[in-house]
Amino acid sequence: MTSPALARLTSRAVIAVSGPDWRSFLQGLITQDVETLAVGELRLGAILTPQGRLLYDLFIAGTEGGALLDVATQHRQAIILRLTMYRLRAKVEIAASDLTVTALWPADETLKADEGVYRDPRAPQLGARAYGLAADPTADEDAYDAHRLALGVPGPADWLSDKTYPIEANFDLLNGIDFKKGCFVGQETTSRMKRRGTIKTRMLPITFDGPPPAFGAEILAGELRAGEVLSGRDGRAMTSLRLDRIEAGGLTVDGRPVSVDWPGWMPAA
Incomplete structure (x- = not known):
């Protein structure tokens, strides 16, 4: 090996x-x-x-x-x-x-x-x-x-400190939260989001041609805001995306087309 x-x-x-x-x-x-x-x-x-x-x-x-x-x-x-x-x-x-x-x-x-x-x-x-x-x-x-x-x-x-919920950063899917362990600081909100299934936003990677957009650049689905760009490099970046606005495709950033590259470890639903 x-x-x-x-x-x-x-x-x-x-x-x-x-x-x-x-x-x-x-x-x-x-x-x-x-x-x-x-x-x-x-x-x-x-x-x-x-x-x-x-x-x-x-x-x-x-x-x-x-x-x-x-x-x-x-x-x-x-x-x-x-x-x-x-x-x-x-x-x-x-x-x-x-x-x-x-x-x-x-x-x-x-x-x-x-x-x-x-x-x-x-x-x-x-x-x-x-x-x-x-x-x-x-x-x-x-x-x-x-x-x-x-x-x-x-x-x-x-994730900017004190701005993101851990579920939005996929901690629940990356084995970062134990929902059975009992109380911890911030547990009430975290458990409620999981229990109600009210997870509207997730961090997802996107692909594109050329250099990465600026941190915080707005992602559009047609004329609707779908999220924002986070860290990235040429051809690829992490984003915070609204799940209900990516299904139709047609995402753009600064007029450039971008595509969601759904990770293999993340459930499709």
């Missing part, structure tokens, strides 16, 4: 969480279940606002005696402060870690968590993530972002 590409993700940083109460502490704060998180397992989750909007994304990696939180580098200190604010009397330790974050794709079946390598929980094609990997990178973060976008998976550049 061909060796996987390795890209050091400098946009990501690690927080180490440990102590006797670490599971119950995180359980009430994030969208993901950590009570059943196994050593060597990686899960996607998020910290929401009380109103249920996406504040910070994170991966939770199970380790002996605690967990590693894989977060955006620019938000690490803010996340530490937020977690510390909620700690109260919980017996939990929260500290920044020097471990690096590396993406590997495709994921070789021989990769093991005891080597610091964890399968990406969002989609198998995304590969794996490693913490503290000593191997030298063979690709850069831009190559990984191109790989992720090619699979139609949105990333942190696509």
